[in-house]
Amino acid sequence: MTAAPLIESERIRRDIRLGRITGTSRGLAQGFVQCNLAILPKAFAFEFMLYCQRNQRACPVLEVLDPGDPVPHMLAPNADIRTDCARYAIFRDGARQADATDIRDLWRDDLVAFLIGSGITFDGALEKAGVPTDRYRWVLRSTRPTQPAEPFRGDLIVTMRWLTPQQAIVATQVTARFPFNHGPPIHLGDPAAIGADLKAPLFGGPVPPMPDGLVPVFWECGVTPQSAAENAKLPLFIAHAPAHSFITDLPAERLMAW
Amino acid sequence: MTAAPLIESERIRRDIRLGRITGTSRGLAQGFVQCNLAILPKAFAFEFMLYCQRNQRACPVLEVLDPGDPVPHMLAPNADIRTDCARYAIFRDGARQADATDIRDLWRDDLVAFLIGSGITFDGALEKAGVPTDRYRWVLRSTRPTQPAEPFRGDLIVTMRWLTPQQAIVATQVTARFPFNHGPPIHLGDPAAIGADLKAPLFGGPVPPMPDGLVPVFWECGVTPQSAAENAKLPLFIAHAPAHSFITDLPAERLMAW
Numbered sequence: 093m094t095a096a097p098l099i100e101s102e103r104i105r106r107d108i109r110l111g112r113i114t115g116t117s118r119g120l121a122q123g124f125v126q127c128n129l130a131i132l133p134k135a136f137a138f139e140f141m142l143y144c145q146r147n148q149r150a151c152p153v154l155e156v157l158d159p160g161d162p163v164p165h166m167l168a169p170n171a172d173i174r175t176d177c178a179r180y181a182i183f184r185d186g187a188r189q190a191d192a193t194d195i196r197d198l199w200r201d202d203l204v205a206f207l208i209g210s211g212i213t214f215d216g217a218l219e220k221a222g223v224p225t226d227r228y229r230w231v232l233r234s235t236r237p238t239q240p241a242e243p244f245r246g247d248l249i250v251t252m253r254w255l256t257p258q259q260a261i262v263a264t265q266v267t268a269r270f271p272f273n274h275g276p277p278i279h280l281g282d283p284a285a286i287g288a289d290l291k292a293p294l295f296g297g298p299v300p301p302m303p304d305g306l307v308p309v310f311w312e313c314g315v316t317p318q319s320a321a322e323n324a325k326l327p328l329f330i331a332h333a334p335a336h337s338f339i340t341d342l343p344a345e346r347l348m349a350w
Numbered sequence: 351m352t353a354a355p356l357i358e359s360e361r362i363r364r365d366i367r368l369g370r371i372t373g374t375s376r377g378l379a380q381g382f383v384q385c386n387l388a389i390l391p392k393a394f395a396f397e398f399m400l401y402c403q404r405n406q407r408a409c410p411v412l413e414v415l416d417p418g419d420p421v422p423h424m425l426a427p428n429a430d431i432r433t434d435c436a437r438y439a440i441f442r443d444g445a446r447q448a449d450a451t452d453i454r455d456l457w458r459d460d461l462v463a464f465l466i467g468s469g470i471t472f473d474g475a476l477e478k479a480g481v482p483t484d485r486y487r488w489v490l491r492s493t494r495p496t497q498p499a500e501p502f503r504g505d506l507i508v509t510m511r512w513l514t515p516q517q518a519i520v521a522t523q524v525t526a527r528f529p530f531n532h533g534p535p536i537h538l539g540d541p542a543a544i545g546a547d548l549k550a551p552l553f554g555g556p557v558p559p560m561p562d563g564l565v566p567v568f569w570e571c572g573v574t575p576q577s578a579a580e581n582a583k584l585p586l587f588i589a590h591a592p593a594h595s596f597i598t599d600l601p602a603e604r605l606m607a608w
Contacts, residue, residue: 134396137396138392138395138396138399141396141399141400141403142399142414142416145399145411145413145414146413146414146424153403155403155404156400156403156404158400158499166404166497239424241416271529271530272529
């Protein structure tokens with residue numbers, strides 16, 4: 093009897109677990125859903141889930157594990173979320189500690205893991221539809237407040253892409269097909285209308301002058317719940333490190349009927 | 351200074367609150383989202399929300415109120431969920447008590463109210479697309495298990511409609527536009543394939559022989575979480591009484607981009 097061959101997402105997670113892959117998850121296992129991670133004590137889990145529900149386009153919760161359980165039974169039943177992210181961001185009382193590549197030593201029976209859809213998941217579908225995803229893409233803080241669920245609150249974080257008008261129309265249609273993964277844009281045009289802070293992008297590097305003929309298009313971003321959890325200054329909060337998302341076994345196209 | 355005129359949903363809720371309307375909410379304030387209610391102690395709220403997340407096509411949570419708060423700030427900011435349903439079903443330790451038309455005397459600071467999308471919301475959109483909704487519609491128990499979140503578990507409850515093949519195709523397209531309100535069908539054809547119990551419909555009356563030329567089409571039903579909460583035999587659980595849903599101020603079409 094031989095074991096079933098690994099699928100691409102399983103192969104990548106094995107290489108991450110063995111330390112063979114340590115970098116970003118962007119471009120890895122394209123076509124599989126990638127998730128942001130939020131891991132926190134059960135004492136705060138209801139309020140965090142409430143926050144995600146109230147801001148669900150920014151915080152599309154795809155799976156929540158039972159307290160103490162590190163296995164995403166629905167999205168990646170052979171995975172362990174304590175070892176299968178390439179890099180973890182760790183916060184104590186709201187202050188970021190040194191990153192880790194394995195959090196087994198921090199694990200506790202009362203920790204609850206949330207898997208939240210990442211915008212990276214879109215990339216394959218956008219590329220297939222002729223919308224480039226490899227440049228002109230930033231994560232920005234806006235001044236639009238989210239709906240709080242105390243102690244979780246904060247401003248909406250957005251992904252900005254610069255697209256041609258035709259690409260903007262196509263990208264709206266493509267992303268609207270993923271209602272459980274941010275869905276269609278929330279804004280297009282003037283960044284100031286939502287207070288998008290072009291001066292201090294969270295990811296994507298400095299924003300250059302925009303070439304003629306492009307339009308800024310904005311999606312709600314899965315960094316939002318992470319930002320709210322940081323604001324809450326929990327005794328312990330663990331997330332994936334930026335751009336090091338958790339890779340699931342779910343084909344992105346399946347999210348359309350999730 | 352005069353008060354703003356009431357919109358249709360507000361008028362209906364006022365008449366319910368005043369005891370002028372005591373019957374079903376089906377057909378009332380058509381075009382506004384209707385919600386199933388689930389009200390339970392905070393001690394069980396995280397697990398119930400987990401259950402809804404794991405079975406979200408059956409349990410589309412549209413709003414969750416803070417513990418002790420009876421006002422749905424997002425969906426109906428002028429409403430009070432303790433008085434604005436025409437009839438409430440009350441369960442103690444899993445046993446149904448006498449129905450009530452007002453639950454203010456049962457209210458406690460630790461009660462959490464969940465508003466869950468109801469299939470009734472579809473009816474206006476289906477009718478506009480030429481799919482009749484006034485007959486051949488039943489709520490049935492299936493043998494398909496839901497994903498548990500202890501103490502919440504149970505079989506999937508489904509809505510069955512008998513449609514022509516052409517209506518089935520149109521209804522699939524129309525309901526797919528409401529991903530946050532059950533979405534498209536989960537099955538069509540042989541009821542036995544999902545163990546749908548035609549002998550004991552939960553609502554809709556006895557199932558007659560099916561006329562030639564029709565096909566059974568099945569949607570996940572918002573009675574599912576209520577059934578799971580009954581199974582959990584909580585000390586106290588309050589729901590809307592069947593077919594007496596809570597009427598919100600949200601136009602159904604808005605749910606497409608919810």
